[in-house]
Amino acid sequence: MPLLDAQGILRADEPDVVEVFNPKGRSEFVLVCDHASNRIPIGLKQLGLTSAELQGHIAWDLGAAQVARKLAVHLDATLVLSGYSRLVIDCNRPLVSPQSITPVSDGVVVQGNVGLTEAERAQRRDLFFEPYHQVIRQILDARSSQTTxxxxxxxxxxxxxxxxxxxxxxxxVGMSFKEKPTLADHLYQALHKNEQLCVGYHEPYAIDEEFDYTLIEHALKRQLEHAMVEIRQDQLMTESQTSQWAERLFEALQ
Known part of the structure; x- marks a missing residue:
């Protein structure tokens, strides 16, 4: 049996903690998907949750990775995806947030997150959170001389x-931003033209320093145009639905 890593969580044969899709993308857009996976490392024993619970929305953003991959293809954009569940550690929460490694999610107790020591929290930060954000930093650093x-x-x-x-x-669908409205406004106006869509503005979430990390850390600090796109999950249940949303967003970005 493959050995666990030195911190006792990841096995050597488990998937990477971060994936870069289309790394040579030529688009001015860079895409990120913070909650792409519901995977739990074998060493964390499903965090005490059932397989059914791990298929639900508490563990990941259902359909988001499929939309992001297809949109990256349409745009010829680089995409960075988290490799493990937000329940291991949430890559879009500040480390000081109570939701960073949440013991309860939407009423479900996550036993594997209850009573963690500071050392155990630091293990997850070092294994899952930091590598994801370091990859995003490296990609953006390499693009510092071009519009992104x-x-x-x-x-x-x-x-x-x-x-x-x-x-x-x-x-x-909804979109939000922090201080740099141009991209979010463009998306909102384009999608709002479709009378069949109810489009939210800072809905269902607004970006907040207390609960959001990725765009504040990587876009706002660099003064990059940015947007967070949220799609309701009941519209992402099939391959054709995720394809439709990828095409819809691609057209809206033109």
Whole structure:
């Protein structure tokens, strides 16, 4: 049996913690997908969750990676994807956030995240969080002499599990930004022309320093045009649906 790494979490034969898709992409867009995977390292024993729970939205952004890959092909853009579940450590949360390694997600207790020591939290940071963001830094550093726009692809659940509350979300898609509105405004205006779509502006989420990391760290600090795109997950259940959304976003970016 392959040995675990020195920190006792990852086996040598497990997938990489970060994937770069189309690394020689020529587009001015760079894409990121923070919640691309629901994979849990073997050494973390599914974090105490069932396989069904790991298929749900608490573990990843369903359909986001498929849309991001297809959009990267349409644009000829470089795409960076996280290799493991947001429940291991959330690559789009500041390390000081209570949601960085959350013990409860949408009402589900994540037993493998309960009562972690600072050393255990640091292990996950060093193995999963830092490598992902270091790859993004390296890609952006290499493009410092050319125009770059950073686009983050996410998906969101149609409703949240809050007993007695109406948490249905009407938006088919939403976009948000922090201080640099040009790209998000362009997307909003283009998608809003489709009368069949309910398009959110800073919905279902606004970018916030307390709960968001990727675009603040990599776009705002570099003063790059950027946008976070959120697509409702019930529209990303099939191959044709993810293809449709990739084409829709590609057309909106023109």
């Amino acid at each position: 726009q950073l686009l983050s692809i996410h998906s969101f659940s149609p409703a949240l599990a809050q007993e007695g509350a109406d948490t249905l979300r009407p938006w088919h």
